[in-house]
Amino acid sequence: MSDRTNDGSQLDRLPATADERVVEGRATRQEVLDFWDERYAVAPEIFENYSFWEKGGGKLWAFRGAVASPLEAEALGMTFLRTRQEHWKPTTNAVQRFGRHAEKNVVELADAEARRFVAGEDQPIDWDGDWGYLIAAHDLAGEREPLGVGLFIDGELRSQVPKGRRRELIDGE
Amino acid sequence: MDVLERYESLVDDFSAFRAACERPLPSVVRVNGIxxxxxxxxxxxxxxxxEYEPVEWHPGLLRLDxxxxxxxxxxxxxxxxxxxEVSTLPALVCDPDPGERVWAACAAPGGKATQLAALAGDEGTIVANDRSLGxxxxxxxxxxxxxxxxMAVTNRDARNYSLKxxxxxAFDRALVDAPCSCEGTIRKNPDALDEWSLEYIDSIAATQESILRRAVQATRSGGSVVYSTCTFAPEENEAVLDSVLSAEDCRLVEFSCDLETRPGVTEWQGEAFDESVRKAKRIYPHLNDTGGFFCAKVEVGG
Structure with missing residues (x-):
């Protein structure tokens, strides 16, 4: 039945908890909140006014507000988390939107490093923390600003900025 | 064929208008309040x-050097x-509040629809629709x-749009930034008039009327619909408003705008339009050093 598998033409609201889950393997709202909290220390309250949706297996969306589920639409809010692999991966745009609230697993890059990161390059960095998906940030106009997601592995930060979002920035100095 | 000649009777300083149409546009960015x-x-x-220079009439716009x-x-x-610069006007006129439902009927590529979202503090519901999947x-x-x-994004024909x-x-507000002959974009696209034809204007005007009618029907009584185009042709502007005014329960209302503008025209090539189309605003390129534009605000219901 269509209500028991993931349907790529519609958005389905995530179940609140595992008890309400009907589509096998679908993430729950609680798991999503726990992920942001445990991995990046983004408090669950940040997402208080958001509903979470799935369209396409393992592609989660965050929408400010609520509408009836399921919804036949091209998009609802922002794609913000991939849950298909063992290690969940936030999108560049989600990190830019919500990463300001992160207090953990945020690597701050110097200007030259930040420029290489947004150009899509991999680079060695000095990081003593966890391996896996980090929020890369830099200082811009006096405050920390999240750039996107980097995969830290073997002493190297691998930029996950998608091709369409990469930029060769003009030299500021 | 010199398309712009047909507007000589509408424009007060026609040589300044012609000269402005030949100058390239300044590079302008909108600061995204989200x-x-x-x-x-x-x-x-x-x-x-x-280097940049703030745009006087709108604190969120910067002219970049x-x-x-x-x-x-x-x-x-x-x-x-x-x-x-001038294309930021319709969202400002629409001016949604947090919590409101807004329909952007012809929303791609999204400059105005994302501006609507920002104006509502990213706390409204913006239904952004476009017929073209690309x-x-x-x-x-x-x-x-x-x-x-x-924002919810849909891919449907706005003329018979279903809220199902x-x-x-019903929506609280709607923005119909209609597909048009784009005459006013001549400064950005010097070839904008190459494909110009009266047949196209007639056919697109019918589409514009259908979309605006649907927007009025889909908006709650007391709500408002903003209609805009980037063209000078009265067939696509005042004539569309005139038809919709007589077919739907709605009326044109005044709105404020810090740009220099001219009122909508009540007569064109022997045809007279409802007097209230004067409440619409025409923006010619030479008035504010922008592209050409047309904008009207419609209130729905009694």
């Missing part, structure tokens, strides 16, 4: 050594969005880069 304040965006440009505004930190972060991918890319989380997928039966 991600940054104008102050912070200006600080970032200062740090990068990019750069040939590559896309290569700034502000562009990467979605703090800045390249948008023609253009919708540009809209989705822009919306995500700008951090918009309050949603759990509400």
């Amino acid at each position: 991600k940054a304040t104008p102050e912070r965006a200006m600080d970032a440009l200062d740090d990068e050594g990019v 750069s040939t590559s505004p896309g290569r700034t930190w502000g562009a990467y972060h979605g703090w800045l969005h390249g948008q023609e 253009r919708l991918s540009a809209l989705r890319f822009n919306a995500e880069r700008l951090g918009v989380t309050s 997928p949603f759990d509400f039966d």
